[in-house]
Amino acid sequence: MLQIKGLNKSFGKKQVINQLDLDIPTGSILTVVGPSGGGKTTFLRILAGLETADSGVFTLDGQAFSPKDLKEHEQVVGVVFQDFQLFPHLSVFENITLAPKLVLKETKEVYTRKAEALAEQLGITELLNSYPYQLSGGQKQRVALARAMAMDPKVLAYDEPTSALDPALRQQVEEMILSLKKQGVTQIVVTHDLAFAKNIADNLLEVVPNN
Template sequence: MLELKNVSKSFGSKKVINSLDLTIPDGSILAIVGPSGGGKTTLLRTLAGLETIDSGDFLLDGEKFDPVSSKNQEQVVGVVFQEFELFPHLNVFENIVLAPRLALQEEKEVYTKKAEDIAAQLGIESLLQQYPYQLSGGQKQRVAIARAMAMDPKVLAYDEPTSALDPALREHVERIILGLKQQGVTQLVVTHDMTFAENIADNLLEVSEIN
C-alpha cells in the first residue's frame, strides 16, 4: 500500500500541493482529476523522485521512503509521462531494456525475457525492432508503459494517458489499464478526463488549482 501523509510542495510563493493525504491500496486504481495548475503532474514528479517535496512523508507498506534518494533497485513508482519520452535513436526493445540493463544491472537473458514477456502482455511483441518514429501514438504509449514496467515498480503511474491520443483510442487505453489491474498492478492515473477516470478507477480524487 502506498501512502502520502501531509505532503506539500511549492514553487516560490505558489503552493501546488497543500498538505495532501493519500492512500492507494495494493492492486487498486486511483484517478486524480482536475484542471491544469492543480498539482497533478507535480505530484507524479515527486513520486518519481524528479522533484523534492517541502514537507510530509511517503510510505510503502507502512515504511517511509524517499523517492529522490531511493536506489534504482528499490524503485517504488514508475511513471509514464504524457510525452512518452522514448529515446528516438533506440528501437523498442532497446528502449524497454535500457534501465534494467544499466540501473538494475540485469543479465542479458534476464532483461531480454522480461522485455519479451512485457511486450507480449501489452500486445507489442511485433514492434520490438521498430523505432519510435515508426509507431503510432497508441503504440508509443504501450512502449512507454512497457519501459516503466521493466523497472518492476510497486506502483505504475500515468500522466494524462489519453491526452495525446485520438478519442477512438481511449477505450483501448482503458482496456490496458484494467487488464493490468487484473494482474494485480497498483496504478495511479492523473487526468482531466472525468469520463475516462470514472471508467477505470476504484477511487477518485478531485483537485483544484490552489490560489
C-alpha cells in the same frame, strides 16, 4: 498499500500541493482529476523522485521511504509521462531494456526474456525492432509503459494517458489499465478527462488550482 501523509509543495509563493493525505490500497486504481495548474504532474514528479516535496511522509506496506533518496536499483513508482520520453535513436527493444541492463544489472538473458514477456502482454511484440518515429501515439504509449514496468516498480503512474487520443485508442488505454488491475498492479492515473477517470477508478481525487 502506498500511503502519503501531509504532502506539501510550493514554487515560490504558489502552493501547488497543500497537506495532501492519500491511502492507495495495493491493486487499486487512484485517478487524480483536475485542470492544468492543479499540481497533478508535480505530484507524479515527486513520486518519481524528480521533484523534492517541501514536506510529507511516504510509506509502502508500512515501510517509510523517500522518493528522492531511493537507490538507483529501487523504484517504488514508475511513471509514464505524457510525452513518453522514448530515446529516438534506440529501437523499442533497446528502450525497454536499457535501464534493466544498466541500472538493475540484469543479464542479457534476463532482460531479453522480460522485454519479450512485457511486449506480449501489451500487444507490441511485432514492434520490438521498430524505432519511435515509426510508431503511432498509442504504440509509443505502450512502449513507454513496458519500459516503466521493466524496472519492476511497485506502483505504475500515468500522466494524461488519453491526451490527444481518438475514442478508439482511449478505449484501448482504459482496457489496458483495467487489465493490469486484474493482475494486481497498483496504479495512479492523472487526467483531465473526468468520464475516463470514473470508468477506471476505485478512488477518485479531484483537485483545483490554488490561487
